[in-house]
């Protein structure tokens with residue numbers, strides 16, 4: 349359940365910081381990625397070297413690297429993560445979190461994070477029971493933060509009571525349960541969704557092809573968001589360097605438009621939804637050379653023939669209970685062209701991105717989209733990261749399915 353999930357682990361200055369080492373080890377063993385943030389004081393309790401070695405990433409403490417001025421973007425980190433865990437969380441850090449006192453990287457990241465946040469307090473008995481700690485915890489709970497309640501037992505001071513940070517194994521179990529519950533109660537639980545992603549390669553000979561600049565990031569981000577909301581996703585992917593590791597996603601790799609067509613056509617019937625995010629080649633070489641083509645002094649003319657339109661074919665097969673979503677990447681007359689595609693391919697809605705918008709399209713991590721539905725409703729979104737755009741598209745889809 350935690351495979352492929354991205355966590356920010358914020359470690360603060362408590363004797364329980366040593367348990368953060370086991371927590372990282374367990375998360376990494378589950379296949380999760382962990383970015384460790386430490387407060388200045390946390391470094392006194394456990395070394396950055398230990399945490400960097402276990403998490404396989406440099407740990408972050410300062411707002412920027414004093415040696416080269418490299419900015420540690422708390423905003424990017426907050427967007428990157430699937431969840432943030434503050435463990436151990438001291439009374440001091442919880443007080444800052446509750447009151448927005450942004451004097452270290454951990455707190456600024458917390459304030460920027462859009463993901464769920466888990467807090468595992470660790471402190472002495474009387475500190476834990478102090479009215480100010482209790483009030484701060486209530487405030488943090490009212491903000492929607494999840495608490496991993498401390499266990500009772502002997503504390504570092506020798507006192508006996510509540511305040512001991514929960515064991516890493518228990519924290520990992522609670523995280524698993526959280527993500528499992530989120531999937532099984534998700535708005536798309538049980539829905540079968542096919543997503544196409546990436547480019548297609550049309551072979552000319554054994555070593556050359558006609559392709560395009562699609563990275564696949566948009567389609568993969570959509571697949572992940574769908575799966576997070578409980579969908580069972582079949583990701584039909586053209587060649588990309590991206591990896592996917594999610595219990596809700598099955599990937600089928602294809603290379604050419606024709607292979608993508610065959611897979612989609614075969615599998616569409618069993619789907620509730622299909623989202624066509626791939627940049628499919630419109631033309632393919634009329635013939636392919638079995639041997640590597642040799643250079644000559646003559647001009648080389650390629651004969652290309654049209655590929656089949658996958659979205660349009662599925663549009664023809666579509667039953668009333670199935671939803672078909674397309675993309676349109678346009679450089680001019682964007683809305684008119686997108687609306688034409690919507691009708692021609694019998695789509696339920698189309699996600700339009702314009703090449704005129706800076707930060708939108710193939711070679712970026714961001715996108716700016718407009719969704720046009722078959723009943724002519726138009727929703728415009730601002731420039732966002734592809735993960736956030738995926739969230740918008742999947743959110744729109746979930747509403748559309750109601």
Ligand code: CTP
Nearest residue numbers: 624625626628655656657658659674675676677
């Ligand atoms: N599409 C498809 N099969 C194709 C071409 C496109 O399924 N052979 C899908 C894309 O995945 C996208 C939508 O159709 O969801 C629109 O793709 P786009 O390339 O913008 O449109 P085309 O129909 O190819 O038109 P043009 O390239 O002329 O703009």
